[in-house]
Amino acid sequence: MNMHQSIDSAALARATATVPPKQAIADDKAMLRAARDLTKDLIVAKPAIYWTDMLLSAGLGYAALAGAILVGSMPLAVVLGVVAALSLYRALLFIHELSHIHRDALPGFRLAWNLLVGIPMLTPSFMYEGVHTLHHARTRYGTADDPEYLPLALMKPWSLPLFVLIALLLPFALLFRFAVLVPLGAVIPPIRTIVWQRFSSLSINPQFRRRPPEGELRPRVFWQELGGSVWALALLGSTFLIGWQPLLIALAVFSAAAVLNQLRTLVAHLWENDGEPMTVTAQFLDSVNVPPPGRIAEIWAPVGLRYHALHHLLPSMPYHSLGEAHRRLAAHLGTGSTYEGANHPGMIPLVLRIARSTMRPR
Structure with missing residues (x-):
């Protein structure tokens, strides 16, 4: 939704409506079947799109x-800083794709992304790989074992x-992690253990503790x-x-992207689950x-993340196919369907809904 357009009353009503307990929602098998059957031809990642998008975003x-x-x-510097934050933010969010695409789908893309984006922004792909997939696990989503869930509402x-x-503090924390804690952990094993368990994943659940890496990771x-x-040490050394x-x-630009x-x-989910396992629907x-x-x-949810609910139905769907998948499912399932229930008009109504939920007496 364009922030400059008005929000109609029906949209606000939907955004603030009381919903049944999440655990009480049964699976909509027709929707799940349609999601599988109508999108079979969209599951192949197109290297030309990935490479072009990532390289142009990072270069700009x-x-x-x-x-x-x-x-x-100063005014021009601010404008350029905004352009840098938005472009690097888009480039950085390819980390989400790296956690889902098949390892053979885009030869060399993971290495190139880490060299061009992940390491320069101190957010290499290991901080998401092996963590984000736990968020998609059927029995983990929305529970205390989900590294990417908090019942914020x-x-x-x-x-x-x-x-x-x-x-705002994330870039400074990452600089400290890589410049100080990683070298210390190389010689002091207990520090290494703590850093790995607690400061090596892009998680929001403070109770999450990461297990040691296995296999090819x-x-x-x-x-x-x-x-x-x-x-990180080179960045600090450059100040001399x-x-x-x-x-x-640079840290200010990265902070803007992080915010x-x-x-x-904050608006990727409704955050209304109280910790119990939930159905896929x-x-x-x-x-x-x-x-x-x-x-x-x-702009604020690039690389397919504006279709975050659809992504939870089809987690391996390439980001460039989600728009077409959405059009097919919306047309097939129609108005009033379960599928339509996950569609929202924009960031502002979602923030208002979550904020109002935090103010309800409990």
Whole structure:
């Protein structure tokens, strides 16, 4: 939804309506069957789209960041900083695709993404791989074992602004992790254990503890952490040559991207589950689609994430196919269907719904 267009009363009513307990929602087998049958021809990832999108996003982002650092005009620097934050944010969100695509689908893409985006932004792919898939596990979603779930709609009102604003500190925390904690952990095993368990995943559940890496993830973790540590130390070392200003500008841009991602995360789900296991349909309805005609969602939820509820039905669907999959399912299932129940008009109504839910007496 475009933020400048008015929100109709029907949309607000849907956004604030009382819903049944999530555990009471049975699976809509017709919807699940349609999601499987109508999208079989859309499941192949197209390398040309992935490579072009990622490279252009990263290239524009770094060019704009360099401009923000080098120009002498403050207004122009701010504009370039915004362009850099939005572009690098889009490039960074390919980490979500890396956690789902088959390892043979895009040869070289994971390595290239880590070298161009993941390590420079101190968010290599191991921080999502092996973690995000737990969020999609049938018996984990919305429970205490889900690393990416908090019942935000059932928490205190102050929890929402805190949830968003804490993202401002993420780039500084990542710099400290890779420049200080990783080298210390290499010589002090207990520090290494704590860092891995608690500070090595893009999770929002403070109770989550990550298990040691296994299989092909283990060597990836080694070289990605080594690359991240070398890069973080180089960033700090650069301040002795060119001063602190370039690094602080870069961290400010990354902080803006992190806050935008946290806002997107805030409205990716309704966060109304109290910890009990849910059916697939209940998980779908607790997740959010923000489909067209609004266009601004493509900025704050890029790389297919505006179809987050649909993604929970079809987690292996390439991001470039989700729009067509949505059109097919919406046309086939029609108005008033379970599928339509996960469609929402935009970020503002979703934030209002969650905020109002935090204010209800319990």
